[in-house]
Amino acid sequence: xxxxxxxxxxxxxxxxxxxxxxxxxxxxxxxxxxxxxxxxxxxxxxxxxxxxxxxxxxxxxxxxxxxxxxxxxxxxxxxxxxxxxxxxxxxxxxxxxxxxxxxxxxxxxxxxxxxxxxxxxxxxxxxxxxxxxxxxxxxxxxxxxxxxxxxxxxxxxxxxxxxxxxxxxxxxxxxxxxxxxxxxxxxxxxxxxxxxxxxxxxxxxxxxxxxxxxxxxxxxxxxxxxxxxxxxxxxxxxxxxxxxxxxxxxxxxxxxxxxxxxxxxxxxxxxxxxxxxxxxxxxxxxxxxxxxxxxxxxxxxxxxxxxxxxxxxxxxxxxxxxxxxxxxxxxxxxxxxxxxxxxxxxxxxxxxxxxxxxxxxxxxxxxxxxxxxxxxxxxxxxxxxxxxxxxxxxxxxxxxxxxxxxxxxxxxxxxxxxxxxxxxxxxxxxxxxxxxxxxxxxxxxxxxxxxx
RNA sequence: GGCGGGUUGGCGGAGAGGUUACGCAGCGGAUUGCAAAUCCGUGAAGACCGGUUCGAUUCCGGUACCCGCCUCCA
Numbered sequence: 333x334x335x336x337x338x339x340x341x342x343x344x345x346x347x348x349x350x351x352x353x354x355x356x357x358x359x360x361x362x363x364x365x366x367x368x369x370x371x372x373x374x375x376x377x378x379x380x381x382x383x384x385x386x387x388x389x390x391x392x393x394x395x396x397x398x399x400x401x402x403x404x405x406x407x408x409x410x411x412x413x414x415x416x417x418x419x420x421x422x423x424x425x426x427x428x429x430x431x432x433x434x435x436x437x438x439x440x441x442x443x444x445x446x447x448x449x450x451x452x453x454x455x456x457x458x459x460x461x462x463x464x465x466x467x468x469x470x471x472x473x474x475x476x477x478x479x480x481x482x483x484x485x486x487x488x489x490x491x492x493x494x495x496x497x498x499x500x501x502x503x504x505x506x507x508x509x510x511x512x513x514x515x516x517x518x519x520x521x522x523x524x525x526x527x528x529x530x531x532x533x534x535x536x537x538x539x540x541x542x543x544x545x546x547x548x549x550x551x552x553x554x555x556x557x558x559x560x561x562x563x564x565x566x567x568x569x570x571x572x573x574x575x576x577x578x579x580x581x582x583x584x585x586x587x588x589x590x591x592x593x594x595x596x597x598x599x600x601x602x603x604x605x606x607x608x609x610x611x612x613x614x615x616x617x618x619x620x621x622x623x624x625x626x627x628x629x630x631x632x633x634x635x636x637x638x639x640x641x642x643x644x645x646x647x648x649x650x651x652x653x654x655x656x657x658x659x660x661x662x663x664x665x666x667x668x669x670x671x672x673x674x675x676x677x678x679x680x681x682x683x684x685x686x687x688x689x690x691x692x693x694x695x696x697x698x699x700x701x702x703x704x705x706x707x708x709x710x711x712x713x714x715x716x717x718x719x720x721x722x723x724x725x726x727x728x729x730x731x732x733x734x735x736x737x738x739x740x741x742x743x744x745x746x747x748x749x750x751x752x753x754x755x756x757x758x759x760x761x762x763x764x765x766x767x768x769x770x771x772x773x774x775x776x777x778x779x780x781x782x783x784x
Numbered sequence: 785g786g787c788g789g790g791u792u793g794g795c796g797g798a799g800a801g802g803u804u805a806c807g808c809a810g811c812g813g814a815u816u817g818c819a820a821a822u823c824c825g826u827g828a829a830g831a832c833c834g835g836u837u838c839g840a841u842u843c844c845g846g847u848a849c850c851c852g853c854c855u856c857c858a
Contacts, residue, residue, distance in 0.1 A: 371858050407856075495786050496854070561789080562858050592789070593852060600851080630797065636790065636851065643796070646808055681798050685806040743817060750819075761821050
């Protein structure tokens with residue numbers, strides 16, 4: 333039994349699939365105009381982990397996961413104008429980057445990754461239905477959603493239309509009936525991408541794509557809708573309004589899940605503070621994707637997460653240890669305690685504690701299988717931890733120096749070499765049995781001492 | 785101003801109304817030429833003020849501080 337915190341009802345609820353035995357999930361994906369930053373990656377890892385849990389519990393073929401690409405947006409248009417490149421070239425390239433970067437974090441590809449521009453027809457149809465039902469109106473080439481026509485508007489994010497207007501930082505366009513009315517369709521000038529519609533050549537507003545694509549691919553109602561908490565308002569609120577008003581059933585997503593934001597070294601990530609990183613930046617700096625993933629999993633998804641270099645170093649040390657312990661082992665059964673922790677509102681930190689327990693008990697098979705449920709210790713993600721250089725000659729030389737020193741009682745040469753090895757991130761183990769060298773956290777072959 | 789979230793030991797970070805979280809670091813011991821690794825043992829917490837309770841870090845109320853959204857940037 334999987335329990336999840338539903339931000340819509342503000343309650344902890346048991347996941348009871350609307351179609352018994354089959355789970356359908358929709359997560360808001362990126363607007364593709366630039367590299368994904370590490371904040372964008374958090375929902376990817378969070379919902380990938382949920383996807384993996386769902387597949388484990390319900391079976392691979394019984395979970396449908398949809399994550400969209402927003403490839404029509406004014407940010408993309410601006411990027412195209414500024415670089416003088418075709419829009420499609422920018423979105424195709426960015427999608428390629430996104431795939432490469434998220435793959436590196438061990439995120440499985442969703443079942444469907446629809447592009448908004450492939451669903452303009454369904455969007456137009458949905459907008460027409462909203463007009464026909466009296467929830468939207470056309471004005472000056474725009475189509476707007478009439479928020480006063482949907483009494484539940486604001487319920488998802490816990491606001492009321494009147495409160496929001498009191499806050500009054502809303503753009504009041506003359507053609508709006510109510511300041512909170514939002515755009516479903518807007519006109520495009522000749523230099524902007526546009527599609528023919530009953531309201532003239534134009535393009536969709538931001539929110540309608542998720543309503544249209546989720547209905548096409550998952551149906552009017554589905555089980556889980558996810559995304560960052562920053563999307564709760566207005567994006568998700570507007571999705572709810574559109575879908576509930578356009579769908580004959582009047583229903584939409586059952587459980588809403590929102591992940592909290594990410595900070596860097598205790599501060600909001602921003603370009604002005606110089607703490608803005610893309611996933612690719614971190615990968616290029618030498619942080620393995622698996623290490624980044626483990627850092628993410630250490631914090632419960634509903635709490636703010638802080639990215640720090642210190643955490644990454646600890647995560648790297650942990651993964652090295654686990655990889656060493658499980659080297660050559662075949663995955664056994666996934667530990668029940670790990671599934672139980674994840675089933676409790678995706679308690680990844682609790683699941684990791686269980687992994688530490690398995691490691692402490694020396695259960696390599698259980699550790700491997702359980703870690704892989706979390707997307708860790710996957711064989712294809714372990715290249716970074718593999719020893720690419722043979723340390724045996726170093727061990728031999730250190731051993732020889734040590735043997736000499738045992739007789740002469742002068743250990744200075746041994747200590748010097750040991751220090752050099754440790755500076756290169758090598759763990760030095762000397763015992764009666766001999767000398768053993770292992771790569772440890774921060775291992776850097778370039779720093780190894782020169783052999784005599 | 786409106787709405788939402790957070791505050792746990794040196795650091796990170798969970799669960800549970802009463803019994804050891806866990807990881808890293810620390811301390812004592814074994815071991816070691818010295819270390820490392822390993823093993824054994826061990827100290828350390830719940831922002832603040834009230835309330836409910838036999839008992840709260842865990843429930844309720846308030847205060848303070850921090851963060852996010854409401855506005856292009858997640």
